[in-house]
Amino acid sequence: MAMKGTGIVSGNGDEQRTLVVVFLRGGADGLTLAPPVGDQVYHDLRSNIAVSEGEVLKLGAANCGLHPAMSGLHDVFKDGGLSVIPAVGSEDKTRSHFYAQDLMEHGGSVAGGWLGRFLRYREGRQPTALSAVALGKKMPEVLRGAPAATVMESMDTFSLGKKGVSTAKFKAELAGLYGAETSLLGPAARDTLQALDRVAELAKTSYSPEHGAEYSDDSFSNGLRQAAQLVRARVGLEAVSLDLNGWDSHFAQETLIAPMITRLSEGLSTFYQDLGPLMRKVTVVVMTEFGRRVAENSSFGTDHGSGGLMMVMGGKERGLVGTMPKLDAGTLIGPGDVPVVTDYRSILIPELKMHGVRETVGEIFPGFVQEK
Amino acid sequence: MSSAGAALFSMAGCERIEKMFLLGPQPGPVVPPSGKGIDLISHALNRLSFGPDPSEYARVKEMGESEKEAVAAYVDEQLDPDSIDDKRATRAVRRFEAIHAPLAEMYEYKEEFLLEQMTRATLVGATRSKRQLFEMMVHFWSDHFNIDASKEECRWLKAADDREVIRKHALGNFLEMVRASALSPAMLWYLDGRENRKWNEDEKPNENYARELLELHTLGVDGGYSQKDVMEVARCLSGWTVRGLERMLKKGKVSFDSEAHDDGVKVVLGHEIAAGGGKTDLDAVLEIVCGHPSTAQHLAQKLCVRFIDDDPSQDAVEATAKAFSESGGDIKTTLRALFSTKAFLEGSRGSKLKRPFEFIISALRGSRAEVRSELNLIDYLVRMGHAPFQYPTPDGYSDVASPWSGTLLWRWHFAIALARNEIDKRIKVNEADLIEKAGGVAGLSASLLGRVPTEEESASITRSGEALALLLASPGFQWR
Numbered sequence: 001m002a003m004k005g006t007g008i009v010s011g012n013g014d015e016q017r018t019l020v021v022v023f024l025r026g027g028a029d030g031l032t033l034a035p036p037v038g039d040q041v042y043h044d045l046r047s048n049i050a051v052s053e054g055e056v057l058k059l060g061a062a063n064c065g066l067h068p069a070m071s072g073l074h075d076v077f078k079d080g081g082l083s084v085i086p087a088v089g090s091e092d093k094t095r096s097h098f099y100a101q102d103l104m105e106h107g108g109s110v111a112g113g114w115l116g117r118f119l120r121y122r123e124g125r126q127p128t129a130l131s132a133v134a135l136g137k138k139m140p141e142v143l144r145g146a147p148a149a150t151v152m153e154s155m156d157t158f159s160l161g162k163k164g165v166s167t168a169k170f171k172a173e174l175a176g177l178y179g180a181e182t183s184l185l186g187p188a189a190r191d192t193l194q195a196l197d198r199v200a201e202l203a204k205t206s207y208s209p210e211h212g213a214e215y216s217d218d219s220f221s222n223g224l225r226q227a228a229q230l231v232r233a234r235v236g237l238e239a240v241s242l243d244l245n246g247w248d249s250h251f252a253q254e255t256l257i258a259p260m261i262t263r264l265s266e267g268l269s270t271f272y273q274d275l276g277p278l279m280r281k282v283t284v285v286v287m288t289e290f291g292r293r294v295a296e297n298s299s300f301g302t303d304h305g306s307g308g309l310m311m312v313m314g315g316k317e318r319g320l321v322g323t324m325p326k327l328d329a330g331t332l333i334g335p336g337d338v339p340v341v342t343d344y345r346s347i348l349i350p351e352l353k354m355h356g357v358r359e360t361v362g363e364i365f366p367g368f369v370q371e372k
Numbered sequence: 373m374s375s376a377g378a379a380l381f382s383m384a385g386c387e388r389i390e391k392m393f394l395l396g397p398q399p400g401p402v403v404p405p406s407g408k409g410i411d412l413i414s415h416a417l418n419r420l421s422f423g424p425d426p427s428e429y430a431r432v433k434e435m436g437e438s439e440k441e442a443v444a445a446y447v448d449e450q451l452d453p454d455s456i457d458d459k460r461a462t463r464a465v466r467r468f469e470a471i472h473a474p475l476a477e478m479y480e481y482k483e484e485f486l487l488e489q490m491t492r493a494t495l496v497g498a499t500r501s502k503r504q505l506f507e508m509m510v511h512f513w514s515d516h517f518n519i520d521a522s523k524e525e526c527r528w529l530k531a532a533d534d535r536e537v538i539r540k541h542a543l544g545n546f547l548e549m550v551r552a553s554a555l556s557p558a559m560l561w562y563l564d565g566r567e568n569r570k571w572n573e574d575e576k577p578n579e580n581y582a583r584e585l586l587e588l589h590t591l592g593v594d595g596g597y598s599q600k601d602v603m604e605v606a607r608c609l610s611g612w613t614v615r616g617l618e619r620m621l622k623k624g625k626v627s628f629d630s631e632a633h634d635d636g637v638k639v640v641l642g643h644e645i646a647a648g649g650g651k652t653d654l655d656a657v658l659e660i661v662c663g664h665p666s667t668a669q670h671l672a673q674k675l676c677v678r679f680i681d682d683d684p685s686q687d688a689v690e691a692t693a694k695a696f697s698e699s700g701g702d703i704k705t706t707l708r709a710l711f712s713t714k715a716f717l718e719g720s721r722g723s724k725l726k727r728p729f730e731f732i733i734s735a736l737r738g739s740r741a742e743v744r745s746e747l748n749l750i751d752y753l754v755r756m757g758h759a760p761f762q763y764p765t766p767d768g769y770s771d772v773a774s775p776w777s778g779t780l781l782w783r784w785h786f787a788i789a790l791a792r793n794e795i796d797k798r799i800k801v802n803e804a805d806l807i808e809k810a811g812g813v814a815g816l817s818a819s820l821l822g823r824v825p826t827e828e829e830s831a832s833i834t835r836s837g838e839a840l841a842l843l844l845a846s847p848g849f850q851w852r
Binding site for chain 2: 174177
């Protein structure tokens with residue numbers, strides 16, 4: 001079948017929005033990703049590892065900027081495609097990776113993940129096999145309880161039967177049998193056959209990014225490349241989950257995370273460039289379970305803290321959100337952590353609304369009362 | 373004997389034991405159904421079981437002179453699970469040792485491991501047990517008293533709930549079951565009952581469990597209770613709590629703290645519960661809510677949706693509700709009444725869409741699959757959004773067709789992978805043998821569809837060249 005086709009595979013075709021959730025596992029240091037500008041305390045408490053003010057990529061007049069390795073995302077910001085939200089976090093008090101990740105992926109002390117509940121409670125049609133994918137090796141908690149979700153390692157994941165053995169006859173016979181089906185399975189089968197054709201098409205052809213975008217060859221960029229491919233193919237993709245691991249920088253932080261920051265920024269900015277105008281329908285949310293202590297430790301690293309960073313890319317015109325709090329003793333909390341000024345859910349809620357959630361926000365974040 | 377030899381020997385021994393107890397579906401003669409439509413025997417097998425093994429139709433047919441007698445005898449047999457020799461399935465499930473451990477020991481295990489063991493045991497039970505109706509009711513109650521094992525300490529405690537609440541009472545007495553559920557450590561976590569305390573005048577009880585008890589477990593959302601009733605029930609249940617992870621000893625132990633109990637007078641659904649009742653308030657509440665006519669109606673409606681139709685006849689619901697009330701919530705009596713209704717015996721057949729779990733199990737049973745590892749089956753269930761113990765909200769997986777209409781891709785994917793032996797090395801089917809035993813492709817078709825295939829189906833099956841894959845993927849096999 002021709003790729004353009006007229007068929008609406010699921011959702012609403014061109015109007016289909018896709019939400020991509022990037023989780024930075026390990027507690028990414030918000031103060032390195034988006035360093036404070038004009039705050040001497042930051043430099044006093046991090047005399048060895050602070051990002052020097054001259055190197056910080058400025059975000060207009062904001063009192064925080066971006067790490068120098070984030071030139072790609074800096075360009076996206078200048079294009080109006082990126083929000084940077086400092087001092088974001090959850091109610092976590094344990095500073096345990098496991099606990100804090102679960103809490104943030106579940107959306108509180110509740111069962112199942114918020115992205116899974118989003119798919120259950122958003123308006124519109126029943127999700128299909130291609131509505132939600134986790135790019136990687138295992139299903140993340142954020143998608144737990146989804147009405148449909150697939151861990152996808154490559155396009156072949158969806159294809160019927162092993163590669164090389166034809167399923168053409170099988171599909172033709174299914175089309176015939178389901179064509180006569182008067183139940184709800186009739187239309188469902190037509191959608192599914194179309195989706196299979198599209199996926200088969202995708203698996204066969206190598207994907208060529210557009211607008212001069214060139215993805216790096218690392219697993220994060222590869223994941224984003226697949227996500228872009230699925231978005232373009234209009235298979236009804238609504239939710240994508242993707243991890244970038246390894247942010248737990250207790251030791252020699254700069255050496256450890258500088259390459260990660262590059263990977264993050266290059267991956268996301270390439271994705272932005274590749275999708276171009278399609279980014280109006282795609283929202284990327286970047287989050288991490290907590291930020292890190294303000295003061296560096298004796299091994300040039302930092303320890304588990306509280307307030308961290310969130311970024312949101314695409315979906316609409318973006319810009320700065322909130323400000324970096326002053327890092328003086330009066331503001332810091334607990335053992336010297338950045339306070340949680342903004343709850344991660346109050347950032348997510350407007351995005352979920354844009355993606356089709358109406359009256360059911362309370363079902364997605366039970367018990368959460370949004371601050372005014 | 374050399375040590376290598378010994379290892380070889382013991383491995384062979386293991387394999388043999390595995391073959392004896394875990395595998396080898398019991399082959400009896402296959403005499404497939406011969407009706408153009410689904411006959412009563414196939415209907416009963418579709419509804420009371422997770423789909424028949426190819427020899428099951430003939431076995432049930434032999435149980436009586438007529439179809440009706442045979443089905444009545446089959447219902448009797450299935451309602452008396454202890455009379456069914458089920459050693460092989462019992463042993464196969466027992467190898468998942470972790471989920472049979474005492475409560476406090478559960479905390480020693482990794483939570484992912486426990487979830488995996490529980491899920492595998494559920495799949496093995498549904499596939500291999502001859503007590504099919506019992507397993508079907510386990511499946512039903514798991515939704516009715518849904519607990520998502522990903523919430524907080526349910527990770528460790530759900531296995532005990534499955535054992536002590538769901539399985540223990542699946543064909544027992546409803547009130548006993550609700551009581552076990554109310555005091556189940558996992559339920560006390562899942563619906564926050566453990567937080568329901570009243571230390572002082574100002575403290576408001578936590579209503580979460582009380583509301584779901586009325587709305588989901590007993591009366592039903594239109595059952596005629598008020599917000600006031602919810603609050604009064606919560607007051608009655610205040611003080612029950614469970615020891616958590618942070619405690620050194622007796623993790624998961626449930627206790628009643630009279631200091632945290634609201635001991636004043638309460639009025640629940642018009643019944644006064646005198647002050648000073650302490651922990652007996654729970655029993656008073658359960659008597660009131662379980663004996664309420666709305667509860668009989670609600671349970672009857674849900675059971676009829678499970679066994680009869682997405683939109684069951686109200687006559688059938690009434691008859692089932694009556695049996696429920698008159699027997700004091702005896703589940704066997706209630707089911708016997710349901711299976712005697714006209715709607716069940718003469719109503720529409722093949723009208724229930726198999727949910728993904730039922731689809732997978734019926735495919736494994738119908739194709740006599742040898743399953744040595746369930747892990748890849750769990751992946752399929754996750755993809756179709758129907759993995760046991762993973763439904764996030766207390767209402768449980770939906771039992772009607774529409775929410776499942778988006779699952780065809782994975783059903784077809786599974787059908788072809790199973791028939792072609794491509795799922796993994798530890799799941800095997802032998803299509804040639806199946807066809808031979810069933811006396812040809814037509815026999816296999818009838819045995820999987822519960823009826824003789826239509827001309828279109830037969831032609832399609834022949835053309836496809838892959839009878840088993842196409843049958844399992846076909847519309848006819850998606851309904852039960």
